Amino acid sequence: MIVCTNFAPATGPMLRDVFGVEPPTGAWKPEIWPGDPAPIVRADATGRRECLMATFGLVPRSRHVHGAKDFEMMNVRAEYVGDKRGSCSAWHRTQLCVVPALAIYEPCYVAGQGWVRYRIWLPDEPAIGVAGLWRQWPDGSYSFAMFTVSAPGHAVMKLMHTPGKEKRSVVMIPRLQWDAWLACRDPELARSFMTLYPAEKMMATPAPLAPMPAEEPGTTDVDSPSR
Template sequence: MCVNYRPPLPEQLDMVLGELVDLYRDLEWAIETWKDYDAPIVRAGAGGRRELCLAGYGMVPRRHIPPGVKVFDTMNARAESVAEKRSFAPAWQRSQLCAVPMTCFYEPNYESGHAERFGIGMRDDAPFFVAGLWREWAEDGGRVAASFTQITINADQHPLMRRFHKPGDEKRALVILAPDEVDAWLHCRDRELARSFLRPFPAAAMKAWPAPQPPRKPKAARPAPPAPPENLSLF
């Protein structure tokens, strides 16, 4: 499962939408996406065009998990159960399909004997799309916010993706869409046909590399308490 990825930079949106855009002047997102971060997704727009919006990473945002319910993660939806799981089934049944643009995603690699973060992307460094689902939430003040999840498939036999995750764990991979299938996926309204898109991406078109996280900045040290005053006795 993928819980962290790098979306395209705002100035790369022209490549993502397939047309010249000026939207990035009004949108902002973090360099890396984590749970509940806002990031760009692409949905089916009017006239067969691609529609871009910002959505929260995770189908059920933490703020919408009822009090008393154990916090759970919904960044990834398994293709095998997407039609049954309560968090994803309504969006799947309504064909609320999206494509998640990114330049790479991150997975743990244990080949050295301990977990090392690797980046995974296209061999030519091009942005690419991952198949996903989206939904909307009513927020305070009448605002409507979107959220999304990524769809994953088994990768036990994938030449590249089987290298990741803990030894003995099932290997999983994001569903990377072929560039010429992105629009067909977005506009697909046949659920059985949609399943035909959920297949492995050719390993020969991908690459992986060590990508350690930058060291965290140390917390600022608390200022030392003021020194006690010298003897100021009046006597």
């Protein structure tokens, strides 16, 4: 199951005021989908935060080798990140980042209505810092994915996606832990950050887009084709 394939990224002013970084050059869309460029925050060689543009999807379609399995990896399961071909190298190098977001979007099946897109955000915080993993390509460009964890009992995330199927959530790092996350260089210690954000501190409201497909979007596994 792919959890989050659509989110609203932080704006330039918010990157400066909330995340304490200079926005990268270039423009990004108000809503990000797989394959779109978006700002991410990581620690530079001196340990300071820096912001750069990266493509959403750890292995973008443009990087697929002819004949290779077609996957993008927008989400990386925290439980298996060190074992998967597409993510293990970046994980063991602790190439961690924070994905600055205003909100994430998830599909929710509503009886009598079908699939409805929901906007999920933190009403008491100016932005969300989603735990991410980045990688660099030979041409100097970057890509990223979001970490996910199991969420069967989470009051908000258990409502998303197909009823009766596995429930998962992106990992939202509390603001006071951003620097500790970015500075972490021990993969096992990094796992301690992989927790669920308190449901009572989250808000979810309908945010319809275009009519959803007949089948739930993004039902393939993390290292499988996304669409």
